[in-house]
Amino acid sequence: QSALTQPASVSGSPGQSITLSCTGTSSEVGSYNLVSWYQQHPGKAPKLIIYEVSKRPSGVSNRLSGAKSGNTASLTISGLQAEDEADYYCCSYAGSSTSVVFGGGTKLTVL
């Protein structure tokens, strides 16, 4: 099954805004508004932070926002904080035969 492409690492300074990309194809990201994002701190389980492209679960900071254009989804974190340092994974529904695919993850470093 195909997988989504994410940059391996991104860094930013406290207070800055950064955008993480997630590139797929017309078979998943481009066809369905079912892109989700997960934050994972070392040794912890992933945590849902964005679903259905741009919706935030209850309790998730409004500094996080999601969007999609064509086959590429993005996650923007504004006002970077030290606690944002983590791995971020994107995920997309990919149809009935494949079901879901994940990106390889982006390690966010807050300088």
Place this chain on the structure above:
Amino acid sequence: QVQLVQSGAEVKKPGASVRVSCKASEYTFTRYAMHWLRQSPGQRLEWMGWINAGNGNTKYSQKFRGRVTITRDTSASTAYMELSSLRSEDTAVYYCARDIVGEILGGVIDAFDLWGQGTMVTVSS
């Protein structure tokens, strides 16, 4: 509080099977689908399959079909994942995760909103 609690770490020999449990608390277990995913060291997350806790319907990833079985015990609010014919490449942290929508209809998967703490499974001779 609303949570999923998984069973403890396992060490298995190649060719053996492993069964991991996932107990749900503080929500109506039968109203949601439960997924199983895994994460090998340094690798991306992989989706393995789901079960509708209400009616027991299941669907498995093509990669694991024939080796994975997902079941549930509604009286215990617990889901189980059994993986057979283990090999070294199956060494990973295994997670259960609840589907955000509830019961899965038509096979469409939305997102995973509640996760267990993970269970480390090591396959080694």
